[in-house]
Every structure is written in C-alpha cells, then in structure tokens.
Amino acid sequence: MTLNGLLNTGLLGVYTNKIAMSVVAHNISNSNTQGFSRQSPVIVTTNPINLTTIGSGGAALSFGTGSTVSDIQRVRDEFLDLQFRETSSRLNYWENIYSNVHYIEQLFGEPGETGLRNMYDSFWASIEELKTDPSNEAAKTQVVSRAEELVNTMKDINYRLEELKSDINSEIKIRIGEINGYLKRIADLNQKILTSSSISGSPNDLLDERDRLLDKLSELSNIRITSHSNGQISLSMGDKVVLNGSSYQEIKSLTIEGTKDEYYAYVGNNPLTFNDGKMSALFELRDEIIPSYQRQLDEFGLYLVDTTNLIYKEGWDSTGTITGANFFSDISTQRGFEDSRLFRIAGNSDVFHPDTNQYVTSHRIYYTDPSIDLNNFDIYSVDYYATSPSKYADNTLIKYDSTNKAIYFDDPSGFQDKLLVDIKGNFLREYGFSTKEIEAYKIDSAKVIPGKLEFEMSGETYTIEFSDATELVLNINSDSGGYLKAEEIDGFIYILPTTEIPNADLDTIVLNDVDGSLSQMEAQKVTLDALDTSQPTLNNLLGSNKIIEMSINGRKIEINPLKDTIYDLADKINATNTGVTASVTPHGSFVLRAGNLINFDLKNVTIKGPEKLFNALGFIEDGSNNIVTLISQDTSPEQIDEKFSKADLLRIDQGLGIVNQISVSSNLKENPSLLATDLGYYYDTNYSPTGAGNVSVWDEISKLYSDSLLDNGRVGFSNFLGNIVTDIGVKGETADKMRLNSEMLNSEISLEKERVMGVSIDEEMTNLVKYQQAFNASARVITAVNQMMETVINNLGVR
Numbered sequence: 001m002t003l004n005g006l007l008n009t010g011l012l013g014v015y016t017n018k019i020a021m022s023v024v025a026h027n028i029s030n031s032n033t034q035g036f037s038r039q040s041p042v043i044v045t046t047n048p049i050n051l052t053t054i055g056s057g058g059a060a061l062s063f064g065t066g067s068t069v070s071d072i073q074r075v076r077d078e079f080l081d082l083q084f085r086e087t088s089s090r091l092n093y094w095e096n097i098y099s100n101v102h103y104i105e106q107l108f109g110e111p112g113e114t115g116l117r118n119m120y121d122s123f124w125a126s127i128e129e130l131k132t133d134p135s136n137e138a139a140k141t142q143v144v145s146r147a148e149e150l151v152n153t154m155k156d157i158n159y160r161l162e163e164l165k166s167d168i169n170s171e172i173k174i175r176i177g178e179i180n181g182y183l184k185r186i187a188d189l190n191q192k193i194l195t196s197s198s199i200s201g202s203p204n205d206l207l208d209e210r211d212r213l214l215d216k217l218s219e220l221s222n223i224r225i226t227s228h229s230n231g232q233i234s235l236s237m238g239d240k241v242v243l244n245g246s247s248y249q250e251i252k253s254l255t256i257e258g259t260k261d262e263y264y265a266y267v268g269n270n271p272l273t274f275n276d277g278k279m280s281a282l283f284e285l286r287d288e289i290i291p292s293y294q295r296q297l298d299e300f301g302l303y304l305v306d307t308t309n310l311i312y313k314e315g316w317d318s319t320g321t322i323t324g325a326n327f328f329s330d331i332s333t334q335r336g337f338e339d340s341r342l343f344r345i346a347g348n349s350d351v352f353h354p355d356t357n358q359y360v361t362s363h364r365i366y367y368t369d370p371s372i373d374l375n376n377f378d379i380y381s382v383d384y385y386a387t388s389p390s391k392y393a394d395n396t397l398i399k400y401d402s403t404n405k406a407i408y409f410d411d412p413s414g415f416q417d418k419l420l421v422d423i424k425g426n427f428l429r430e431y432g433f434s435t436k437e438i439e440a441y442k443i444d445s446a447k448v449i450p451g452k453l454e455f456e457m458s459g460e461t462y463t464i465e466f467s468d469a470t471e472l473v474l475n476i477n478s479d480s481g482g483y484l485k486a487e488e489i490d491g492f493i494y495i496l497p498t499t500e501i502p503n504a505d506l507d508t509i510v511l512n513d514v515d516g517s518l519s520q521m522e523a524q525k526v527t528l529d530a531l532d533t534s535q536p537t538l539n540n541l542l543g544s545n546k547i548i549e550m551s552i553n554g555r556k557i558e559i560n561p562l563k564d565t566i567y568d569l570a571d572k573i574n575a576t577n578t579g580v581t582a583s584v585t586p587h588g589s590f591v592l593r594a595g596n597l598i599n600f601d602l603k604n605v606t607i608k609g610p611e612k613l614f615n616a617l618g619f620i621e622d623g624s625n626n627i628v629t630l631i632s633q634d635t636s637p638e639q640i641d642e643k644f645s646k647a648d649l650l651r652i653d654q655g656l657g658i659v660n661q662i663s664v665s666s667n668l669k670e671n672p673s674l675l676a677t678d679l680g681y682y683y684d685t686n687y688s689p690t691g692a693g694n695v696s697v698w699d700e701i702s703k704l705y706s707d708s709l710l711d712n713g714r715v716g717f718s719n720f721l722g723n724i725v726t727d728i729g730v731k732g733e734t735a736d737k738m739r740l741n742s743e744m745l746n747s748e749i750s751l752e753k754e755r756v757m758g759v760s761i762d763e764e765m766t767n768l769v770k771y772q773q774a775f776n777a778s779a780r781v782i783t784a785v786n787q788m789m790e791t792v793i794n795n796l797g798v799r
Helices: 003-029 078-108 116-132 137-199 204-220 277-312 469-479 566-574 611-616 637-643 666-670 696-703 717-757 761-794
Strands: 039-045 049-052 060-063 067-074 223-227 233-237 240-244 251-255 263-267 340-346 359-361 379-383 398-401 406-410 418-422 435-444 451-457 460-466 484-489 492-497 524-531 548-552 555-559 580-584 590-594 607-610 627-631 648-653 681-683 686-688
Touching: 003 039, 003 067, 003 761, 067 204, 078 137, 078 204, 078 223, 078 277, 078 717, 116 137, 116 696, 116 717, 137 204, 137 233, 137 240, 137 251, 137 263, 137 277, 137 666, 204 223, 204 233, 204 277, 277 340, 277 590, 277 696, 277 717, 379 484, 379 492, 418 435, 418 492, 460 469, 469 484, 469 492, 555 566, 566 580, 566 590, 607 611, 611 627, 627 637
Parallel strands: none
Antiparallel strands: 039 067, 049 060, 223 233, 233 240, 251 263, 340 590, 340 648, 359 406, 379 418, 398 406, 418 524, 435 492, 435 524, 451 460, 484 492, 548 555, 548 607, 580 590, 607 627, 681 686
C-alpha cells in the first residue's frame, strides 16, 4: 500500500461525495417538478487490493481502495404506481359518469314546475277538469294546450340528450387523438431510454417523464404495462396491445355507416374496447346511458300516443257527428315498411258484442251440481223485442260443467237484446254471477190511480195514459217505444228499462208526471241487480267450451273459453313477460303491442295459436281450427300486409327519436271545440252517440294514468315517469358515492406514493450536510497524504 494508493482513496472519497452532493442538488432543484422521483446515489466500495506487508508476517492483507457511485437510482414503488393508475382510471370513470348523469337529472327537471312529471300531471289535471264540465270550451282548450306542453317538454329533453350525446361523441374523437399523442411520446421516450441505458446508467429523468405520461394515460383508459430487462415497456390498452418498445399502433377514430357519424376506436381493423377510465365512461354514456333514457322517452311517448288515440278515435265530438279522428298526430313509419318495426296490432272485431252472447259463467267453484230450480227465484227477462218481461224459469238454461266445476247460463236466444233482472236480489249474487245495478220504478198496485206519463227519447215524445194498474202495465209495454217494460210482481208494478236505453240507464230518460200521479201513487225509484254481460266469456266468441292453447316464444297460454273473458286473455298474455302486452279498447278492439324487451317490434317474437282465436280477435280473415303462426321473424312485410289486412297496424321507425314525431292533432290545435268526449253506447249492432254531456272518452283515457301498460306491462304512465326519475337519482347517487370512494382511495395512494418518491427538503439538507462532511474529511485525507509525501521527498536523508 503506497502513499499514492492512499492519495487515490482520498480522491475517490472526494469524487464520490461530490457526486452525491450533485444528486442532492438535483433533488432540491426539482422538489416542485410534477412527476419527479427523488434520486439516491448508490455508493459502493471499490475493489480491494491484497498485499503482503512487513508487519503482516508474510500473510496477505486485503486493503480497501475507497468508494465510488455505482448508480443513481430513482426512489419509486412500482406497486404504488400500479395501484395509483388503477384508482386513477376508476376515479376518472366515475367522475365523468356522475357529472353527466347529474346533468341529465337537471334536464328532467325533477323536482320542479317545468319537469316532465309535472307537465304530465298538469295534462291529467286538465282531463279531470274537463270531466267536471265537458261543455266548457276553456276546459277543452286547456286539455289541448297541456298536451302540447307535455309533447314539447319531451321533445326538448330528447333534443338536449341528443346534443349531449353529440358533444360526448366529439370528445371521444379528441381523446383518441390525445391518447395517440401520449403513445407517440412514450414510444419516443422508450427509444431514448434504450439509447441512454446502453451508454450510461439509469436515465432517471426520462423514466420519470415516461411514468408521468403513463399516469396521464391511465386517466383515460385502463392500461397494462409489461416491463422488459432493457428498460423498455409494452403497453396494452383495453383489450389490445398498442405499444411495444419504440413502436406503437395509432388508434383510429372511425365512423360506422348508419350510426349518425358516431366515432369508434380501432386498432388496425379491430375495434378497441375501453374497460375503465374516462374513455370507458364516454362510450358508456353515449352508447348506453343516454340512449336508455331516450328509449324510455320514446316508450312513454309511443304508448301515450297510441293508447290515447285508440280510445279517442272511438269517440264523438260535441256535435255527435265526428268520430275516428286522432288526438295525437300519426306517428307511423316515415321510412317505409322495410325499415320499420311492427309496434301494434289492433283487431277490428268488437269482442264485447259477439254475434251470439249466450254464455255467462259464475265465478264460484261448485264441486257438485247445485241443481238450481229457477222457479224459486224472481228472475225476469226484459227484452225490448218482447211484449212484456217474462219470468226466467227454465232450469235447462243453467248448466253444470264437472270438469271446470262451474255453472253457467247457456241461453241460445242470447243476452244481446235483453236484461236478466233479479227482482229480489237473492240469486245472481248468491250463485256468483257478475251483476250490474239498474234503476227501476216500483209502484204498489193497490195505489195506482188514473193518470198520464210522458217522456222524450231520440227526438220522439211518448205518452202513456192509464186508468188502473192493468192498463198502466199494458200501455207501458205497448206505447213506450220499447224503451220501458212493466210487469206486476207480488202486488207491485216494476217499470224497467230495456237495452234500447243507452246502458239501460233510467236517468237517461225523464218521466214527465203530467197529472202528478207518480207522486200520488208513491212510486219509488229502486236499484235492482241485473246479469252483467259486458265482459262475455270467450266461448261466446269461439262457439265452444273446449280448452285451447296459444304460445309466445314457446311460452304456452292455456285458454278456458268457459271461464276466461277477453280481459283474462289479456292478463295471461301480459303475465308471460315476453315483451308482448295486450289490452282492450272501450269498443272491444283487442290490441297486441311490443314492449322494450323486444325492441318494440312484434316480429321479434313468435306467436302461435288456433286460427279461429285470431279470427275472433279480428286479426285475420280465416277461422279454421288449424294451429298457425300469427307472426314471427320470418314474416315478411308483404306477408304482414296480406295476413293482417282486416286489422289496424302501427309501424314505427327503427332507432331513437320517435318523440320528435309526436304532436297534438293540428285540427284540435286550431279548433279545440272539436275535442271528442263521448264514447256512445251500443245499440242494434252499432255504437251511437250518447250526447255532449257524456265524458266517457276521457273517463277511459284518465284510467291510463295508473294502468300497467309500459315497461312490458309492469307499470302505468305515472309510475313509469317516477321510475325514470328514481333511476336517474339512484344512478347519480351511486356514481357520486363511487366517485368519492375512488377519490379518497386515489388520494391516499397518491400521498403514499409522494411519500416514497417525493423530495423532502429537510431530508435532502441532512444528506447535503452528511455528504459535505464526508467530502471535507476526504479532502483532509488528501492534505495529510500530501504532507506525508512532502516529508518523504524533502526531509528523508537530509542531515
């Protein structure tokens, strides 16, 4: 070990600590640089020298030769980097979902006076007001105005949703360009890192810059990084490898024909799917969340228009002359049948008034034949064609079905033109038959005095004169135009309405007691039970009690004609949850509609069943006993036109934006007084207007408020809007909670990451003092060696 060796050891100490001090200075100068990782010198000993010295007794000793800086390392935790990027992707995903869902929530204006729900409630409130005074022109105008406000609100919301979707689409293109910029810079850095690594040590600043870009990239998408031994990385984004070392694949933003110029990400010819980050949120918002609310708006508008129109077109206006008009304008397809959806089929048959209405089934179950003797009950048949009411006492007309454990009327003469009245009210209800209440006059036969009655009906005046009870009964039966019938029963005269009177409502006519005889006879107005035949069982339509089956997408529906009414059939169809819903209009048109489950297109299901059933419902012409396919995906537009030539079809356009076609009828907007209010009454195979004071049209339309029609027959209009608002609120609240959770987690990881890689001025100053002291000590060693060499050179051997 020589003095020169000792001098070299001291010199290495000076250089080592000088380099360490340079690293500290670099750290301090970048203490506020974003993404900078503090650096640490790796100080190691230099290789020792093995020497034999005088004092070692001939044994070799290992002498240290000093220290050197072998590397300058970044202080960084790769696991924290991975966690930070994952949480950053999650955070940016939820931030974008939350901000846009919150904006959508504001568009629907809930709660608020201008919100869609409030506009809908205002429309329904105007209907209720009209029902209280149908002759009020201001009330009619208000109904039309409120409907127009509701339509405009729906259109405005849809327009703003479309604008939001367009803005997001533009941002997708911008962000794809931003990603490409990051990939290009990372590839360039990879090349520089490779070159630098081969020439010198770790290119820490270049690595920091690359990590900073990777952090930025993780905000936009989920990324997976694979590190290589030469310092290079491979980068996967979504489900594709987009970068390998210094080469990368540019992500292309391409539009697909038929998507309204919507941009999609492609790597080469393959679509790129983003699974997290801002890009995932943007695509989900544009392609799923926003369209879902547009579809719900379309569904609401579509069902509102169609259900309202099908009821409204069956009504008469105040003049009793106009019928068949629509309340809302036509929304049928504007693109032709080839590019349309078959939304609705409405039969042209009146299922409430079959040609023969001879069957009425009890709702009770009978395990044995009750053997009813009708002679024990006061049941009277009131037929306006008959001379007088007659006692209904034929036991053979009530039959027992042991298979269905049911009793039922089987009257070949039918119930179309007659009422079956239970005078004492102890039969129909007791045996479980449906009843309706009618009013009648009841007069004690012993109190009849001579007099004269008058009443007006259908523009005719009818006069009934009588001198005693017998003459009163005879003249009512002969001189009332068939509107009234009378019968003496157990000492009382009953004056009964016939089906000639609309709905057999005695209040429809006003008896003019000319001589005051009704009052003197102490005539009473009584309420009696009559057999309700307004909902005939299906055997009246099919002419058979035999159980039949139909199916929707293979789900079987068993139909028992003896027991099931048209409403039972509708309920059974709705219960299949196939997306097909059924309903019946006030005038008996059976309706099939397609729900959102099948994209509002009946061609997306297969409906099979007996041809005679579909014929009875007014869908098709043929009525054989064959099992046929009513509709399926294989049914062409031409076949649909041919098959359903007798039915009323509604085809709608493909895609979103149906609400843009909705508007109130232009005729009504110009002249609200034309508003239809009266559904009329059924008389002699046809419906006739009741009068301007009848509001049955709006009675039926107001029922739509809560009827389960939307969402595949699960909810009504009111609840449907409530569900939209609730869904937006829940989605927004969930996104906010997830955003806050992700933000908290990301912040904690960021703090931990900063604690590891960040520059601490106090720590760096401590290191600076430490390296300075070591530098001074090393310099002192050099000084000592210098003095020793001077002594050897200048003083040894001098006398």
